Amino acid sequence: MELNSPSLEVAITTTLDEAIGWARESSLWPMIFGTACCAIEFMSVAASKYDISRFGAEVVRFSPRQADLLIVAGTITYKQAPILKQIYEQMSEPKWVISMGACACSGGFYDNYTTLQGIDEIIPVDLYVGGCPPRPEALIDALLSLQNDLRTNKYNPNRHKDFKGRLDHV
Amino acid sequence: MSEIIIVPHAKIYAYILEKFSDGFNYLLDITAIDYSEYIIKQEEDFALVYILRHENFKEHLVLKTYLPELKIETISDVFKGADWLEREVYDQYGITFVNHPNLRRILNHKEFIGHPLCKSYPITKGQFLYETDDLLDEMNNRLLSKSVVCKLESGSFSECNKDLMFLNLGPSHPASHGTIRTFVALDGETIECAVSEIGYLHRGFEKSCENHTYNQIVPYTDRLNYCSAISNNIAFVKAVEEMLGVAINERIQAIRVMLLELSRIEDHVVCLAAVLVDMGGLTNYWYMYNPREDIYDLLSKLTGARLTNSYMRVGGMANDLYEGFEADLQEVIKKVQYGVAQTLSLIKHNRIFHDRTQNVGVISAENAISYAMTGPNLRATGVAFDMRKDAPYYGYEKYKFDVVVGSVGDVYDRVMVRFGEIDESIKIINQVMQNLPEGEINVKNASIALPKKEAVYTTIEGAMNQFKLTFEGVKVPLGEHYSSIEATNGELGFFIVSDGSGTPYKVKVKAPSFTAMSAYPEIVEGGQLADAILTLGSLNIIAGEMDR
Numbered sequence: 001m002e003l004n005s006p007s008l009e010v011a012i013t014t015t016l017d018e019a020i021g022w023a024r025e026s027s028l029w030p031m032i033f034g035t036a037c038c039a040i041e042f043m044s045v046a047a048s049k050y051d052i053s054r055f056g057a058e059v060v061r062f063s064p065r066q067a068d069l070l071i072v073a074g075t076i077t078y079k080q081a082p083i084l085k086q087i088y089e090q091m092s093e094p095k096w097v098i099s100m101g102a103c104a105c106s107g108g109f110y111d112n113y114t115t116l117q118g119i120d121e122i123i124p125v126d127l128y129v130g131g132c133p134p135r136p137e138a139l140i141d142a143l144l145s146l147q148n149d150l151r152t153n154k155y156n157p158n159r160h161k162d163f164k165g166r167l168d169h170v
Numbered sequence: 171m172s173e174i175i176i177v178p179h180a181k182i183y184a185y186i187l188e189k190f191s192d193g194f195n196y197l198l199d200i201t202a203i204d205y206s207e208y209i210i211k212q213e214e215d216f217a218l219v220y221i222l223r224h225e226n227f228k229e230h231l232v233l234k235t236y237l238p239e240l241k242i243e244t245i246s247d248v249f250k251g252a253d254w255l256e257r258e259v260y261d262q263y264g265i266t267f268v269n270h271p272n273l274r275r276i277l278n279h280k281e282f283i284g285h286p287l288c289k290s291y292p293i294t295k296g297q298f299l300y301e302t303d304d305l306l307d308e309m310n311n312r313l314l315s316k317s318v319v320c321k322l323e324s325g326s327f328s329e330c331n332k333d334l335m336f337l338n339l340g341p342s343h344p345a346s347h348g349t350i351r352t353f354v355a356l357d358g359e360t361i362e363c364a365v366s367e368i369g370y371l372h373r374g375f376e377k378s379c380e381n382h383t384y385n386q387i388v389p390y391t392d393r394l395n396y397c398s399a400i401s402n403n404i405a406f407v408k409a410v411e412e413m414l415g416v417a418i419n420e421r422i423q424a425i426r427v428m429l430l431e432l433s434r435i436e437d438h439v440v441c442l443a444a445v446l447v448d449m450g451g452l453t454n455y456w457y458m459y460n461p462r463e464d465i466y467d468l469l470s471k472l473t474g475a476r477l478t479n480s481y482m483r484v485g486g487m488a489n490d491l492y493e494g495f496e497a498d499l500q501e502v503i504k505k506v507q508y509g510v511a512q513t514l515s516l517i518k519h520n521r522i523f524h525d526r527t528q529n530v531g532v533i534s535a536e537n538a539i540s541y542a543m544t545g546p547n548l549r550a551t552g553v554a555f556d557m558r559k560d561a562p563y564y565g566y567e568k569y570k571f572d573v574v575v576g577s578v579g580d581v582y583d584r585v586m587v588r589f590g591e592i593d594e595s596i597k598i599i600n601q602v603m604q605n606l607p608e609g610e611i612n613v614k615n616a617s618i619a620l621p622k623k624e625a626v627y628t629t630i631e632g633a634m635n636q637f638k639l640t641f642e643g644v645k646v647p648l649g650e651h652y653s654s655i656e657a658t659n660g661e662l663g664f665f666i667v668s669d670g671s672g673t674p675y676k677v678k679v680k681a682p683s684f685t686a687m688s689a690y691p692e693i694v695e696g697g698q699l700a701d702a703i704l705t706l707g708s709l710n711i712i713a714g715e716m717d718r
């Protein structure tokens with residue numbers, strides 16, 4: 001197409017970062033790490049009534065290698081923890097993590113010998129969503145706020161560089 | 171309280187065998203009790219409890235045997251289901267079962283030290299797992315037992331005449347529902363051997379019960395089978411009420427029946443939606459999931475929560491039905507019927523659906539009983555066992571409905587039984603709503619039900635009553651009791667030991683998903699890999715209930 005063709009009359013100038021942020025915003029591919037009751041609420045988020053696809057994040061992947069947003073929905077036990085860590089590590093950068101529900105955030109009301117007291121003991125988390133389970137609106141709100149942050153380039157790719165989880169070997 | 175038969179530990183095997191030949195061929199549960207901190211000194215510190223059901227499905231037996239040493243003969247050669255149940259007792263209490271074929275941990279991870287349900291184990295003492303079990307030794311044993319390979323004199327394995335490939339299905343796999351792992355040996359697409367590992371969602375429900383009051387446990391029960399929370403609430407409070415010996419009035423019973431059936435619908439639609447998605451039929455998901463949203467709306471209006479309702483209380487329920495509930499309920503039922511009709515119109519005459527489900531994932535009636543399967547999974551094999559008919563409670567005998575049974579015990583039957591049960595549940599709900607009795611929604615007993623709010627704010631007795639019930643809990647008389655209901659996945663039972671205080675001394679859940687899952691490896695062996703996924707979906711394994 002020639003530069004002086006009528007369809008290119010308008011040119012927009014922007015920075016590369018902004019252009020990338022704008023593109024990322026609506027092309028998040030979530031990987032859902034659902035283990036318990038919260039995963040059932042995630043099913044609602046994906047179903048027609050709440051319909052996460054309205055926000056450009058409906059391409060739910062179950063392969064970490066194809067996803068850039070990890071949604072941890074449900075209780076993570078000590079038995080599950082190494083698997084969560086492995087899944088997180090298999091995702092390529094840039095990646096974000098939403099912790100959905102009281103259990104993932106802090107162990108919830110399972111303060112006992114089986115349950116990890118928050119996934120941030122294992123992997124870094126970007127957004128916490130409270131609730132047991134959170135309503136679908138709460139998860140959508142988290143997604144919107146993540147998108148907002150992406151648009152404004154809030155996330156420094158090196159933000160978790162110094163993170164050391166309990167399962168990271170010394 | 172349940173009548174408990176005490177059997178000397180040396181005779182337990184013979185006794186169970188004798189009962190087995192008398193027709194008690196259905197092993198509901200095995201658990202142990204650690205009496206070391208019990209208020210009354212018992213014969214020994216540890217006792218084992220076996221719960222058996224008769225083949226007429228009407229009676230059950232609770233056997234108890236005291237253990238002078240933590241060792242007893244296995245009964246896994248009598249009941250197939252005993253294999254996993256005994257592993258659980260070993261894992262949680264450290265009791266060894268002599269001659270058990272595969273005595274290893276099942277719920278806790280392999281690096282775990284100690285036995286968490288012993289009273290001496292501190293409740294919050296967590297232990298990190300650094301590396302997941304590779305399950306290779308279990309797989310090797312399985313391969314050996316099925317003579318796929320044999321052991322050479324040198325100790326190594328013989329050459330296998332098949333080109334086996336090993337594959338992990340799960341735990342993080344969309345079709346394994348996040349928490350179930352099956353390790354398979356494949357010959358081409360055919361599964362030669364399978365071993366399942368569970369416990370990824372073991373959240374310590376039973377230990378948590380030991381430091382909460384009875385009413386505080388109700389929210390925990392929500393999260394057992396989180397697809398139909400209210401039915402767990404009901405099963406639990408029913409057990410406690412029976413221990414208290416209180417009779418609940420007809421209105422409470424009727425509302426509970428109605429909510430039980432609504433939960434059944436709620437659970438079945440999500441199971442069916444998921445199984446059809448596993449088959450590639452995504453459209454059905456929208457048809458089946460939408461009515462579930464409508465049920466959520468109704469329940470949140472009634473209970474305040476969509477999924478985790480915590481609606482029941484010991485002796486009644488949190489609040490009465492709201493005005494206009496019935497009209498809302500009728501609306502919801504219409505939507506359920508619409509969703510079911512649309513889905514059936516898509517699959518009923520669909521060749522792909524029939525080819526993929528018929529004669530796939532078959533389990534025979536005999537095997538299903540040996541594994542102590544219950545509910546729709548058992549009924550799909552042609553066994554018409556339904557607690558609502560065989561051991562009715564809450565006046566189920568008054569309502570007209572049919573027990574839906576299959577004939578083959580394949581995926582098709584399990585799916586169709588669930589479709590049929592949705593219709594039957596609607597029938598029951600309609601009958602309940604046609605003449606809903608009047609009455610209070612809590613028992614009139616100050617030591618069980620919380621006082622009215624006006625009394626709490628205006629009288630000293632009311633305030634004291636509220637305070638005592640909240641802090642000390644409902645005092646349940648000393649004793650041991652097993653009680654169960656027909657929940658959505660089958661017989662859901664609670665075995666409770668009370669020491670007379672407001673907190674249970676021990677709680678054990680008889681979880682239908684647990685026994686169903688123990689049959690899974692055997693069902694899928696010899697079948698195709700893709701069919702294993704469908705089989706898992708059609709068994710409706712709910713991890714929260716299975717792993718507790």
Ligand code: SF4
Pocket residue numbers: 036037038039073074075100101102103104108131132133134393478
């Ligand atoms: S936060 Fe609540 S709803 Fe979510 S997984 Fe935990 S217990 Fe279940």
